[in-house]
Amino acid sequence: MRTSSSTMIAVGSLLLLGLFAAGLFWRERQHRPTPANQPLIVYAAPTSRLPLELIATDYETETGQRVELRFGASEDILTKVRFPNATEPADLFIPADDSYIRQAREAGLAAESLPIARVHGVLLLAKTNPKGIATWADLLRDGVKVAVPNPAAAVGKLARNHLTKTGKWAALEPHAVDTGTVTEAANATKIGGVDAAIVWDAVAHAPAYKEQTVLTVPELDGVEGRVEMAVLNQTRDPEAARRFARYVAASDRGLVRFREFKFRVEENASTWADGRTADVGGTK
Amino acid sequence: MIAVEGLSIRQGEFALDGVTFTVPTGVYAVLMGQTGSGKTTLLEAIAGLRRPTAGRILLAGHDVTQFPPAIRNVGYVPQDAVLFKTMTVWENIAFALNVRKTQHSEVESRVRELAELLGLSGLLERRAVGLSGGEAQRVALGRAIAFRPAVLLLDEPLNAVDEDTRDRIVELLRGVRTEHKMTVLHITHSNAEAELLGERILRFDAGRVTVREER
Amino acid sequence: MTAPRPKSDVPFYLCLSLLGGLYVGLVAALLVADVAYTSTVDLGHVFASPQIRAAIWLSLISCSAAAILSVWVAVPLGYLLSRTRFPGRGFIDLLVDVPILLPPLVVGLSLLILFQMPPGAWFQRNVFAVAYAVPGVVLAQFAVSAAFAVRTMRVTFDQIDPRTEDIARTLGCSRAQAFWLVTLPEARRGILTAFTLAWARALGEFGPILVFCGATRMRTEVLSTSVFLELSIGNLEAALGVSLLMIGVAVFVLVITRAFGLRGTGLI
Incomplete structure (x- = not known):
């Protein structure tokens, strides 16, 4: 008996599905980090999106460390930080204002945070x-x-x-x-x-x-209110997370970008160089 | 042979209760009864589409009561034809043969033969929608007898067709009867039909079957 | 006695057109407003953005995958719900509607929690990542659009005369063969509707994706996420540009699907 139309459609749809899966897999591979270069995962409110996208690019160029920005309304990103992904814990959290940082602290999700702007x-x-x-x-x-x-x-x-x-x-x-x-x-x-x-x-x-x-x-x-960036307790690499937080909050690095977008940045912030000294000096 | 012994079926409001009758092999029997008396239910039970609550059905001497419809070797022509609308007339007629994986050349000759017999040769490539009542009945008949079943069940086959076509289908059914040597159970509420076709006439009343006349 | 002169049918059709026209007018007005607010320059910006181009591809592929998966579960489930009576059928019928009734954010949150629980977490560690990854996008879309597909398939099977299947069985088919050879081809139009409905639904899906997969540019950003990202920095022009693009893509895909799916069936 010749192949029925049902069989043709069923087989065709499975082939298409396979094609799509392969396409998505290939696409994901293009962007997948190598184990040696895990990106820092930053949950951010969209109010800071424009400066943050530039800062992330700057940071990648300057240090080679990849940064992945995940945007969402402050309540949403707080929820996500609360339910960390088993395979990809988040590193940093920058909501629209400090009220969410306080909530994150109270929930024991973050201990330290750096001020960025008022x-x-x-x-x-x-x-x-x-x-x-x-x-x-x-x-x-x-x-x-x-x-x-x-x-x-x-x-x-x-x-x-x-x-x-x-x-x-x-x-x-x-x-x-x-x-x-x-x-x-x-x-x-x-x-x-x-x-x-x-x-x-x-x-x-x-x-x-x-x-x-x-x-x-x-x-x-x-x-x-204040825009702050919190280092999350769930981070796998606290050192790298803190380093990026300092970069964002440095008066000669991240804050320059924030200033470009008319944020009133923290005036007495330290410079990137100060931060590096701190790294080397080991203030932990 | 069709033998129904003490068949009971409960279905919604009406029930068949202890129906018994026999149609000997090769006989064209007409079963008469009022509309709504459960004639169709009875045919469906013989075809295997309804499970009886009690009783037995024997076809060609075998108890088929528990058999699925597919292996009962029964051709069934429902009242309103119920053609496969996504298929052509050809595919409808060839359906049972194709399911049985019959050789292509054999399917071809059988479909041509039946189309000739039923006057459907001009319609074979048409999709089975929008056919007239008579055409649809003939396609349904062809579909039901293509695989040469031992038993043919006809549910009011002349109901939906006009006068001219009716005579033609009566002729056809006569031809089918003589040519195919099938045991036929034809149900109707029309005396005229019974007179025209029945070798044995059964009357179905209040769930009981009586043999009214045997010729 | 002469029959009274029949009243004109014009008022009848006028009433129908007026009431129906209200909705058509609303949709048309919405589109006009969107078009008026954007400009070709904005649309150009939208197309020039590599992030949005990536989102277009992800949207197209993930929606199609989700829609195919939806049809694959909707056909059996719709058939069972329509043709069989089994214990718990009413409950399952209700359960299938849950994704339609739940607020979208809750769907996303539930998915997120599911994949944090031990079995979900195990799956993510050992098989592949779902949350905040592309498989999650497809899953989130599938979770909601399958519900619509199941509804459609159920109604489709309700409308197909079960007797065609009975006849096929008398002709030598098992139930499976009768379903495959007779019922499924007759359900073709319904399957196509289920597919397009699921597809369109998946394209517009936003809440669950945002919660479950985040809005990571170039990775899990679909077109509805792009709208959100643009909207959240007040870039209404770009948001509307992306929306118009979505409408264009949707219309294109739906027209193509219909043309292919119904070809040769005499339905178009």
Whole structure:
């Protein structure tokens, strides 16, 4: 009996599947590290993506050590750090702000962390600023909508606490629109869905929002967070992880990149050379 | 020979209970009964598609009650033909032979022969969809007798066809009967059909079969 | 007495078109808005990025693999659910819907936890890495899209007359042969629908992949991840560019699949 159409389709689909598997395997091989050159695995919030991608490339060129960046919202990457992969434990953790570093510390996931930049709450105005917002009082006018990230995002929590303490939250609340993350708040201003958003300055100064006005207002003065990089306890090579953390936090290396992207970097950071001395000197 | 002994089947609302009858080898029997009396269920049981709760079915002297349909050597033509829609008329007729891995040349000659007999020669390459009721019945008949089964079961074969075709199919069934020497069980609710074709007429009533007439 | 003059059918069709048109209009408007927000320059940037080019390839291959795998489990499972009665059938029917009901992030988290547990961890150490690796992408896509494929195949088999299989059995087929030679060819259209649905579903899948495989550029980045990565730095133009690219790729693949899959069946 001639081959039935079912047999042909079944065999064909298995052949295709094999082809795809081979393709994926081959593709994975291209990027697979050799055992001698395990990459450092860095979980990072996307707010730091642009400087970090450059720093990782710089570091690879300078030292030959590969760095693999894995991005995700701060809550997500914290979850991933909490459930480390058996074969690929993570080495470093750089969430959007220090609140997640604290959580990681409390969960016993990290012991040391290096400060990289300070972030402050600012107002990012909608493109073309149609409502003509120039001061805090303008936010309270009729019909003005302000995106405030919800308390799960650090800036949302800090801004709410601060404004409540200074007695300004009650007036703003009717105008506030809850968004999930800082980026969602910022994106809402870019599309024009809201007139302003309370976001970190580092986010507001990202190239994507370069056509929009950033307003620093005294009402948000106390809203401050830090970008920090934590060395995770699960790392297989604490030495290499610490070395990269120092590179990122060095005033003449990583911080230069962060500064390029308008982060307010830590002023009294040590230089890469200092760090190397520390390596050699062995401060452990 | 078809022998049904004390056959009981429970199926949903109706039940056949203790049905007994015999059709001798080579006889064309017509089983008559009202619509919904369980005639189809009975045929399906003989074909092996339904498991009886009690009783035996004997075909050509063998107890086949526990046999799967595939080895009962029964040709079954359901009421609405139920053709294999993804296949051509040719493939439908050749199906049983191909399943039996019959030699290609033999399949070829058998299909041609049946197509000739059933007047389907012009339709062989057509896909088995959109055929008229009469054409579909003839294809189903060809498909059922292609492998020369000992027993042929026909479920209201003339129901879905118009007057002209009906006469033609009656002729065909007569021809099949004489040419193939099969034991045939033909069920219908029409007296006329029974008169035209039946060598032995069985009446099926309230789950019981009585031999009404033997010619 | 003359029959009353039948009322015009126009209002009937008008109502249907109006209600149906609402949705068509919405989808069309969404696409127009996307196109209006991006420019060919943005699309150019998207294509120029080696990361996104890598994501295109990974998306195409992983979705196709996940869709084929989905069909391979959906056909037997859909058949069993449609044609047989066995203890626990209702429960299995519900279980198969779980991946559709679960929030996507939970699917990812569950996969992640599964592969940290001793058997999962053992598999990863001794066979191959799944979490944060390409096999995980395919698995995450498969986990959700197979549920849709199973639904489709179940409905497909429900609609195929089981008697064709009965007839095939009287003609000398075992159940397996009847299924293979008769039912499966009749299910061809349903299989194709299941495949395309699973494929499209896998292409759009995001949450589970992000949680289970991360968003590592050049490695586990699929197109939906690219959208997320661009969106998360406020690069809406590029995000929309990638989205339009996804739509284009999806339409292309679905059209090709339909054309090939239904060729010669008289269905197109």
